[in-house]
Amino acid sequence: MKIQLPIGEFWLTATDKGLSHASFVPLLVENEDLDNPYLIQAKEELLSYFNKERTQFTVPFDIQEGTAFQRATWQALCTIPYGETRSYQEIAEKIGNAKAVRAIGQANHRNPLAIFIPCHRVIGKNGQLTGYMGLSGIELKKSLLTLEGIPLP
Template identity: 55%
Template sequence: MNKQYKLDYESPIGIIEIIGSIEYIHAIMFSTQKNIVNVQQADTPQILVDCREQLHEYFQGERSTFTFPYIFEGTEFQKAVWHALTGISYAETGSYKEIAISIGNEKAVRAVGSANGKNKLSIVIPCHRIIGSNGTLTGYEGGLWRKEWLLQHEKAHFRHELK
């Protein structure tokens, strides 16, 4: 496996840890750290710097899609779920059932929920856009308060033409 690098980004909803190699971003996760630990170094790959910049643009309401290369690391089923999540547009929401149907496995609602919870590319693979079939917020690894913040943020910036 390629050498892994880390870079932190201080977002409005907490520190986000970016993990990647020189080729791909592997994880974007909310951290429990109170302060930035992983700062940019001379050998920090440009891809991590690009990811941090694009996250900053997202949080500024200037970006709705991401262009840096990332890689899914999981089972084929998980990868199918994560790919389907990318089909939920900015400021829109979906349900586990809709994702299950979209991957051709209508009865796999619980398995879709499990795969959703294992997503390591927060925000970029928009698992925060999944809500309950009844319209309520459902679990989110980063905490329901963050999920609510992200959904409100996207709705507030949806009217603009974003990157």
């Protein structure tokens, strides 16, 4: 399902168990069911988020990919509260692998549920904004952080 957000086009896919992908780039979907209740819920929650009416997402996830490390990283990201940030180092420490800072960045890059799993809330140890979907995504990251009231460096 393609939707229009204030920051651009966004794509969602879901299974019969929950939201499976959310992306700023088109997703290849076969037999898309636009009546899927998880797609409808995800769209409503995103629009509420962008209207500053929602700070948490409740749509169930159905992530069917990722290594154990990536999944642990994504779970840790979901604990970062709305309006706050954490460093890559803090996330590495949270999952019990303090030396895995670069790997945290790679797990973020493979995040299947952009915005819903808030990898945009992860910043450099020095407080600087670092990669979000490559260099071109920094503006998206800034937009999401600004929406949440997080001061930019």
